[in-house]
Amino acid sequence: MADRPHPTAPLAAVVAPASGTRPKQLYFAGLVLGYTLLVAISALEMVLQPQFLAALGLIAVTTALALTVRWDSRPLAWAALIPVLDIAGVALLRDHMREVSMSPSLLALIPVMWLSGRLRRTGVLISLLAVTLAISVPSLVRGGELDSMILAHALLLPLTVLQIGLLTVGALDLLDRRSERLQEIVAERETVIDEIDASAQLLQSILDTVDVGIVVVDAEGHDLLMNARQRRIHALAIPPDNPDPNEAELLLRYPGTALPIPAEERPVRRAVLQESFSNYLVAMGPLGEDGTAFSASARQILDRNGERAGAVVVFSDVTSYLEMVRSQEQFVASVSHELRTPLTSVIGYLELTQDDLDLSKETAGYLQVAHRNAEQLLVIVEDLLQDQVSRSGAEKLVLRPARLSDIAAHSVESFALRAEEAGIDLISELQPTPEMPLDAARMQQAVDNLLSNAVKYTRRGGTVTVATGMVEGHAELRVTDTGIGMTAQEQTNLFADFYRTETARNSDIPGHGIGLSLTRRIVVSHNGQISVRSQPGIGSTFRIRLAVE
Template sequence: MRQPRTQEREWTRGLHVFYYQLSPRKRMALGQVPLAASIALVVPVAALSHPGMAADPLFRLGVLLQACLLALAAALPWERLPPGLALAIPLLDFVPIGLVRVAGLGTSMQLGVLTAIPVVWLAWSGLHPRFCLSMTFLGPLLTVWIPLAAAGNHEPGAYADVLVLPAMMLATGAVVHMLAVSSADQQRSLREARDRLQRTLEGSAREKRLLDAVLETVPVGVQAVDAAGRTSMANRQQYLNKTLAGRVPGADQDWPGIFDAAGHPLPPEQQPVMRAVRGESFSDYIIRLGEGAAQRMFSTSARPIGAPGAADGAVLAFTDVTALIQAIASKDDFLANVSHELRTPLTSVLGYIDLLRSAPGLPQNVRDGLTVVRRNAERLHRLVTDLLTAASGGIDARPAPCDLAEIVRLALASAAPAAEAAGISLHDATIDRPLPVVVDAERVAQLLDNLISNAIKYTLLGGSVTVRAARTRGGAEITVSDTGIGMSEEEAASVFDRFYRAEAARAARVPGVGLGLAIAKAIVEAHRGSIECVSRLAAGTTFTVFLPDPAPEAGQRRNEEAFAPAGQAAEREEDHHG
């Protein structure tokens, strides 16, 4: 049953489209055809069954008028005439219908029913609704009353008897008018819905073209995957990246030529697409794609689509950072080579300065001058050492049992001359003495030297620097606090970046290249610890270092090995005095 109904609806829709594709002149002629065909059918029936009716002049006149109205409907240029003029045709149709009905009185033919055709036309037209509805009653009424009046019949009952036909036509016209209004509303709603849909489709098409243009313009590989890991969208750059990685066709998650930052093959579960499918959100995940000379390095990031925990896929971005990493490596190589070449002659300069200073009979002014030269040479030596450390790409820590309290004391003693020259007081707030830990004593001493010297440089005359070391759960904690110029929250977040210097430090022309804190962080990370900076402008800065206890086997060795802070103290003093 469904298929025939569907075919019927398709046929009706096709007929409707065909009708409204016709010109106004053809539609008017087509609207007049049903009445003309009905009257044309009456002619042979009347000739056979009612010869007297066919010979009646009124009948012939009605047939002729109907033919003229059909020709008029087909001949007039309705597209250039006012729309309301089209109502003239159905109104004039009542005249031939009345003539034919009068000629057929006394026969068995119910010709008054023909008025239903112009009534339907008027009611469906949608033009001047009140006038048309009134004519659906008055038109049929005149077709039955005028013949009575022409025959000289003045009986009220005769006029009342014929009111049934006009009343029926009025009811028919009202129903047709309501159907027409409803149909017009539906058509209007459909047009509005179609227009909205068209605008939506056009807007979507414009957005898609814009998105495609953006994706193809940016030099970044962009890929969207669904919850199953299948690619739903990717730009051309990402397809090139996939080709570089030797992706297996049809397997979006299998990239054979993908490696980690160190160049080792990356397991499938650690590859960016698989991590994104699992709902992970990450940034700056460095990978390598391809092999040999064609290999490139990419910084990848991913964000899930939808709410956390109910993600419907993810979007990934692959940014080629090969040139950037190569530039960083070249810079580090340059720093390492230059630092190494500078360090050797500086060591020789410091040695010969010491020899000159130890010479007997040296005038005091020369001795003072050599002291200034040594101080600046030592400063240059520290700078070169920092550059070489920063360029090395990492710091090795060799933990061994030592006394953290003694390391703090020696670091403060080493910084005392600089603090005294700057008018700054140093305070040791360490609670536990001794404070046994297993760390790289030399590296931790370097860490404290950097933090304390940094605090002294950024503290004004009369200020103070306090160092505190104590045991805490799972390790040891060191804090270095000053009452210096401080930093903003944004500057404190970048203070551990290499070569970064706060705005206040540049404005105060405090010497430095921004490597001390970067090296301090590297030393802490080499011990698998953490370092934090809390600072406020004009309120000072506090650095907090946490050094965790070593692995269990190292902890056992710590208890077994001899603990000799005095010897370490002597070594530290010797190191600081060259």
């Protein structure tokens, strides 16, 4: 279907300053015809006078010339012919009706503006000369004796024409300058857009060559950029029966388990929630398969005003690394198991030796130091063994009805004496929680680990608070201390295996970085969540949440 002309196209041609001879002339001829019809209604005899008819005839001839000659293809000087002839026609009308009305003079302003727009200052000069010669000079000649009134009357129209012409030229010059500036701005923007497109293409090409998955999201969580590697990684997490899943439907789970990762704890979601983290392990693929393991890290993006603009999340394939780690863990487990039996024997014989009353005080002191270190070594070996058992899944959960608040109460009772000896105020704020399926022994170990760390990293005179209760349909346990605290970066790695914060490493506080990773696995195996909030020098709060069925 052919394109239809826009309804405003004829009007645009009429007002266009540099073209449109035919539309302009038709518009002018239409005004003259309308004026003629109005005059004919009341004074037909005036319209039928030869001079009036001559004026109409001249305008008709001018219109015919405008319609038949291709004026826009002729030299610019020819553009003055049609409006000058129109001014001559207006002069005939005005002269014929001078005794009745001077209003026909106003019709001359249309070709004047036409000339001023087409030829600018030259057009103003031509208009002034045409109006003066065709209208003002005949008025002076017929006026008889020249006086100031006749002169003022004759010069009024040329001066008006001059003013309108100059205003028209000035307005068009201003529009031209603005148009040129606008074109420069458009050209600059097009150049910038081309450079941005080239940079974006270059960036995409570079990112596609990287062997890690990269996804960039905006402040609302919408994907802005994803490299080829990330698209392949994302495909691993798509369910077979759902080609367009949302974040909660992706097949993401904790490595080595069949437990799906809650939506709010998934890497991209955590990044959208303004978290920065490193080395967050996830497995992708259908349940029942080993899947591929990835280490996810996220950093927040700030704009030039320091406001958050989004986040970037990086996924690295660590499947082969984890397999190597499992081999190392098996080795550690074997060695630890072999160490436990002789260590137990050594401790037993040290205890028997210490019971000898004939020992000198100095020798007894040596034996006491050896006994203490042997027991500490046995504790480390036991922790390593328990950690390996937890990782391998060899020890299954024994779920029986139990209350999280009761488990917390047992921990508080167990650590009361240690806290008192350390000069720490242990506060208990335990609200009853409902019974739920729990492996009480394993959960007791998790809570004990949290309470042990809280007492260990809190200075004398500080406080440790243990609280339980129901929050948003979950049984919750909180352990809050006024200890040394941690930085945001330290919190991101806190649950990693064998990780200890820099402050802990630089202090005399013992530890080997197993407790919290073990605690996390125990909580996750119960389909629970564990989190931490901390500030350096102020303290930390660890929170365990378990869904109540």
